[in-house]
Amino acid sequence: MSLIGDDPPRTTERRLHLARRQMDVGQLDGAVESLRGVLAEDPEHAEAHAWLALVLHDQKRLHAAAYEAQAALVFEPLGVLPLMASATVLMSQRRLKEAEERLEQLRRIAPEHPEPPRVLARLRALQGRLGESKELLDEALRLAPEEVDVLTDLADWHLDRGDVADAERYLRLALEIEPESAEGLVLMGHVLLHRGEVEAAREHAVWALRKNPSSRRALHLLAAVKARGNPWLGLWWRYSVWMGALGDGRAILVLLVAYVVYRFAVITADHLGYGGMASAVSLAWLAVVAYTWFGPALFYRSLRKELAGVELEEF
Amino acid sequence: MTTSYRIVDEPRPGALATLAVDPLWPLLAIMFGGAWLSWPWFALNAFAIGSPTRRREAAVAVGGFVGTTVLLVALLWLNRVDVLRGVGLTYAAVGLVVWKLAVSYWLYVLQGRTFALFQHFHGATRNGLLVVFAGYFLGHRLLAALGEIDSFGWVLRLVLR
Numbered sequence: 001m002s003l004i005g006d007d008p009p010r011t012t013e014r015r016l017h018l019a020r021r022q023m024d025v026g027q028l029d030g031a032v033e034s035l036r037g038v039l040a041e042d043p044e045h046a047e048a049h050a051w052l053a054l055v056l057h058d059q060k061r062l063h064a065a066a067y068e069a070q071a072a073l074v075f076e077p078l079g080v081l082p083l084m085a086s087a088t089v090l091m092s093q094r095r096l097k098e099a100e101e102r103l104e105q106l107r108r109i110a111p112e113h114p115e116p117p118r119v120l121a122r123l124r125a126l127q128g129r130l131g132e133s134k135e136l137l138d139e140a141l142r143l144a145p146e147e148v149d150v151l152t153d154l155a156d157w158h159l160d161r162g163d164v165a166d167a168e169r170y171l172r173l174a175l176e177i178e179p180e181s182a183e184g185l186v187l188m189g190h191v192l193l194h195r196g197e198v199e200a201a202r203e204h205a206v207w208a209l210r211k212n213p214s215s216r217r218a219l220h221l222l223a224a225v226k227a228r229g230n231p232w233l234g235l236w237w238r239y240s241v242w243m244g245a246l247g248d249g250r251a252i253l254v255l256l257v258a259y260v261v262y263r264f265a266v267i268t269a270d271h272l273g274y275g276g277m278a279s280a281v282s283l284a285w286l287a288v289v290a291y292t293w294f295g296p297a298l299f300y301r302s303l304r305k306e307l308a309g310v311e312l313e314e315f
Numbered sequence: 316m317t318t319s320y321r322i323v324d325e326p327r328p329g330a331l332a333t334l335a336v337d338p339l340w341p342l343l344a345i346m347f348g349g350a351w352l353s354w355p356w357f358a359l360n361a362f363a364i365g366s367p368t369r370r371r372e373a374a375v376a377v378g379g380f381v382g383t384t385v386l387l388v389a390l391l392w393l394n395r396v397d398v399l400r401g402v403g404l405t406y407a408a409v410g411l412v413v414w415k416l417a418v419s420y421w422l423y424v425l426q427g428r429t430f431a432l433f434q435h436f437h438g439a440t441r442n443g444l445l446v447v448f449a450g451y452f453l454g455h456r457l458l459a460a461l462g463e464i465d466s467f468g469w470v471l472r473l474v475l476r
Contacts, residue, residue: 029435032322039320056322061428064324248424256413256420263409271402 012038012045019051023058026182026212031055046076050085057089060247065089080110084119091123099123114144118153125157133157148174152183159187164194182208182215189221198228206307213307216245222306240299255292262288326433328365333441335363335433338426340443345419348450349458351475354379356446357422366429372422379418383474386411391470411473 019034032055038048049072056065069089072082083106090099100123106116121136134157140150151174158167168191174184189204202225208218219241227234243251262285269278321327328335341360345353354376361369390407393399399407434440462472 036320036322043320052322061322061324064322067323248427252417252420252424256417259416260409260413263412264406267402267405267409271405 012041012048016048016051019048019055023051023055028055028059032059044075046072046079046082049075050079050081053085053089057085057092062089062092066093078109080106080113080115083109084115087119091119091126096123096127112143114140114147114150117143118147118150121153121157130157130161146177148178148181148184151177152181152187155184155187159190164191167191180211182211182218186215186217186221189218190224193221193224193228198225201225202306209303209307213303216241219244219303222303237299240295244296244299258288259285324367324428324432326365326367326429326436328363328433328437331359331363332365332437333363334359335430335437335440336360336443336446337440338423338430340447342419342423343447344443344450345415347447348454349476350379350383350415350419351458352446352450352454353419354422356443357419357426361426361429364426364429364433366426368425368429372425375418375422375425379415379422380474382414382418383411384470386414387470387473 015034015038019031019038022028022031022034032052035048035052035055038045039052042048049068053065053068053072056062056068065085066089069082069086072079073086076082083102087099087102087106090096090102100120103116103120103123106113107120110116117136118140121133121140124130124133124136137150137154137157140147141154144150151170155167155170155174158164158170167187171184171188171191174181175188178184185204186208189201189208192198192204193201201221205218205221205225208215209222212218223234223237223241226237243254246254262281265281266278266285269275269281336356338357338360341353341356344356358369358373358376361372366372390399390404390411393407394404458472458476461468461475
């Protein structure tokens with residue numbers, strides 16, 4: 001207890017609350033700093049480690065996220081949040097078996113909690129076991145009929161199967177409860193696009209991107225909207241979003257494979273006596289290389305333009 | 316008074332921090348100078364920005380040279396025993412370039428993550444343009460001179476290029 005009357009537990013709670021708010025509005029750097037403050041005061045605070053793991057996970061800093069999730073489990077081995085954080089990180093690391101063990105453990109510890117079956121449903125979907133995924137989502141819905149994440153996941157499940165009407169029904173429920181749900185808005189954008197309401201779909205994508213500029217789903221939606229207006233532009237958007245979603249490692253692999261194809265084409269053309277063709281391939285490759293330097297910047301400039309000056313209509 | 320909490324992937328720069336550059340410069344160095352400039356520079360930069368994976372990055376840089384040597388010796392041996400000749404050797408030599416690019420991009424990706432955090436916490440870094448320029452002009456002459464010494468120098472030149 002400090003002499004100026006500052007109450008450490010209250011400070012900790014305030015910082016944790018602030019961190020959660022910052023996470024909700026996509027201010028991930030701010031959330032990291034708030035949680036850092038909590039852990040500087042109390043390095044054994046399991047909940048703060050678990051939240052930090054989730055923030056780092058959203059920042060795609062998986063190595064650090066795994067470390068924090070492990071720290072949370074060390075200080076609270078049977079805590080709901082540490083186990084959930086650990087399962088979430090393990091899923092992103094594609095360590096599905098261990099993630100499943102954590103989630104099953106969670107279901108035993110907190111059978112009334114909707115998150116374990118909901119996250120397990122995502123894991124089943126990753127494994128291609130869509131029937132089981134739906135059963136788990138229904139179970140989560142029974143446990144928490146007004147949980148927005150469960151409703152949007154159910155909508156997503158129906159949308160994936162082309163069942164637009166059911167998806168819309170769940171989305172309307174979700175957006176009545178939480179009108180600013182980014183996930184709900186993106187999915188509603190997809191529903192609107194299915195119905196041919198292209199401009200409304202674009203507005204939903206842009207609004208979601210303003211909350212989270214790296215939202216892959218919102219970018220996919222915007223790319224799909226672009227493709228409706230201009231197939232070539234749509235193709236470019238799809239390619240840019242695809243390359244962005246690949247991650248550094250896979251994107252480099254794609255470029256290296258492209259380089260091998262280019263070199264083999266040039267060598268073969270030269271060997272067969274088609275010098276002109278070899279030069280043309282070299283020029284095409286030069287254009288590809290130039291594009292890899294300038295393309296992403298052009299794409300993000302185009303994206304910024306899209307994000308400017310759109311107000312979402314009430315619905 | 317509390318000390319700040321450090322997240323495991325955050326950089327811990329030391330005395331070499333003033334030499335830190337954007338890893339884009341060592342990446343450009345492989346294209347304009349060669350592995351002799353790029354990979355040691357990546358390793359030095361890993362220590363300059365205090366990368367938590369600095370030892371791994373240094374090991375990748377060393378492994379890059381070892382791998383290049385092994386690949387090159389294998390190609391030369393296959394050529395000597397008449398397995399690879401003419402255009403076959405040209406195709407196979409692409410593997411050597413791909414190896415060098417793969418090692419360089421691997422280092423770039425490894426270092427890129429820490430560098431973003433380094434910039435966030437420490438701000439400005441040095442511009443590596445002059446080093447790349449110097450590497451381009453000096454490197455070509457030095458490597459050409461090395462290749463003219465004897466056959467070992469010629470092999471060394473291909474490894475360092």
